[in-house]
Amino acid sequence: MKRKADIYNDILTIVETLPIVESHDHFAPDPNGEWPRFDLCDIFFHNLNSELTIVGMPGVGSHAATPWPQGTLDVNKKWQYIAPYINNIENMVSYKALMRAFKAVYDFPYENVNNQNWAMLNEQIIAAYKRDDWIDYILREKGNIKAAVVDMDTLSTGRDYLFPAMKMDFLMMQGADSEGMRKLEQKFNVSLSAFQNLLDLVHSVFQQFKDGGAVAIKSTAAYHRTIYFADVSESTAKRIFEKGLQNISTEDKKILQDFIMNEICRLTAESGLPVQFHTGKLAWNFQTIENTNPTHLTTLMKKYPGLRFDIFHGGIPYTGEFGVLANNYPNAYLDINGMLWTSLEMSRRCLSEWLEMVPQNKIMWGADSYRVYEGTLGQTLYFREILSDVLAEKVSTGLYDLDFALELAKKILSENVLSFFSIRNRIKFDD
Numbered sequence: 001m002k003r004k005a006d007i008y009n010d011i012l013t014i015v016e017t018l019p020i021v022e023s024h025d026h027f028a029p030d031p032n033g034e035w036p037r038f039d040l041c042d043i044f045f046h047n048l049n050s051e052l053t054i055v056g057m058p059g060v061g062s063h064a065a066t067p068w069p070q071g072t073l074d075v076n077k078k079w080q081y082i083a084p085y086i087n088n089i090e091n092m093v094s095y096k097a098l099m100r101a102f103k104a105v106y107d108f109p110y111e112n113v114n115n116q117n118w119a120m121l122n123e124q125i126i127a128a129y130k131r132d133d134w135i136d137y138i139l140r141e142k143g144n145i146k147a148a149v150v151d152m153d154t155l156s157t158g159r160d161y162l163f164p165a166m167k168m169d170f171l172m173m174q175g176a177d178s179e180g181m182r183k184l185e186q187k188f189n190v191s192l193s194a195f196q197n198l199l200d201l202v203h204s205v206f207q208q209f210k211d212g213g214a215v216a217i218k219s220t221a222a223y224h225r226t227i228y229f230a231d232v233s234e235s236t237a238k239r240i241f242e243k244g245l246q247n248i249s250t251e252d253k254k255i256l257q258d259f260i261m262n263e264i265c266r267l268t269a270e271s272g273l274p275v276q277f278h279t280g281k282l283a284w285n286f287q288t289i290e291n292t293n294p295t296h297l298t299t300l301m302k303k304y305p306g307l308r309f310d311i312f313h314g315g316i317p318y319t320g321e322f323g324v325l326a327n328n329y330p331n332a333y334l335d336i337n338g339m340l341w342t343s344l345e346m347s348r349r350c351l352s353e354w355l356e357m358v359p360q361n362k363i364m365w366g367a368d369s370y371r372v373y374e375g376t377l378g379q380t381l382y383f384r385e386i387l388s389d390v391l392a393e394k395v396s397t398g399l400y401d402l403d404f405a406l407e408l409a410k411k412i413l414s415e416n417v418l419s420f421f422s423i424r425n426r427i428k429f430d431d
Helices: 004-015 040-054 075-089 093-105 118-128 134-142 169-174 178-188 195-211 234-241 250-271 294-303 319-328 344-357 373-396 402-420
Strands: 020-025 145-150 162-167 216-219 275-277 309-311 332-335
Touching (some): 004 373, 004 402, 020 373, 020 402, 040 075, 040 373, 075 118, 093 373, 145 402, 178 195, 195 250, 216 250, 234 250, 250 275, 250 294, 294 319, 373 402
Parallel strands (some): 020 145, 216 275, 275 309
8 A cells, every 4th residue: 555645745746737616706897897906915804804804904904995094005004004014814715825825926035025025026916917808817727727607796707617606685674674675676676565566576686696697696684694594484474574674673673684695596496597505604793603503504594494604714613513514414415615724724624524524516615805816826835735635635544545536536526516516518528
């Protein structure tokens, strides 16, 4: 039997050549059709927002549009603003992933960015992001990423290899709130004075997304409330609605939200599309982590057995619960996208456990980098190594043979996503 190190090298040699189809990422042009034009500080802000928050950088945090003092566009001032906080996160894998990508695509041989080298890197980044094909170069050429399912609240992804997943949570949240209802009426130019009008709007928006090419419906409800959704009857929801939304209690508001989410799941199940749920660690700070436990979804899973649930982010910190769901529910699929932003070691350990307890067709991966191509590349380079290491361990103990391990790698890197989202015939693998 070969040593594990030799098996690892054999597997990695193959895994590094395999194409990737991501289950989740965040790329699309803005409403004007423009792609990002980032500098170094913009990249740090978009991919390291939470990390900068926890080391005390002011101006970042929940959904901050920008951390820079208002009107600050000069990159030198932006660097001076961010520099005192960067060194405190140099040990974190989220930072290391960016460094690794910088080394791979720029003339940047250093381990860290500092006052002496930031300007040379920044100049290269600004020049690179002026290229219209920079996303294609990073993803397709450097990362061998052939396609990705993306969440950017638009059906117009700007690339035929980026497939939209669309969120409908705004209907759930605003449809149970009097001020939110007014916003919906203005946005869609409709009257929502009757309960049936609200139902009709939910159906209309869903059909618009499906007809527009969405390959999944996504929920980020965990950012706003628990992801436990009770089974609520239409008559109960209608009775609450007809009280007048300005008059209902917090408890009634949740019941109405639960009904709307159930209706979204019902429509999604009938359409054959899957649903994606954010679980586990939240991207913004100061959130209620308990809301995100993936086991909260079991009520929906049992009610809609034909609806396939793409459960996100390894469920961190509920990684044990995360794996048991897919071991117990036929319609629960594990999506380990974004886990590497938190910990390489946690990702390695959990993947090793899940491979032993979850069917091989039910594990998917994506980078989950918000608009920063280098973030996706860094995550990709790390994940190929982690996957190879975990598989090498299984081969070295005799649990799998080498050929089977390589087939597992293909499934996790691309085959499972292709099948789950039914996009196999829409992707070119020969360019």
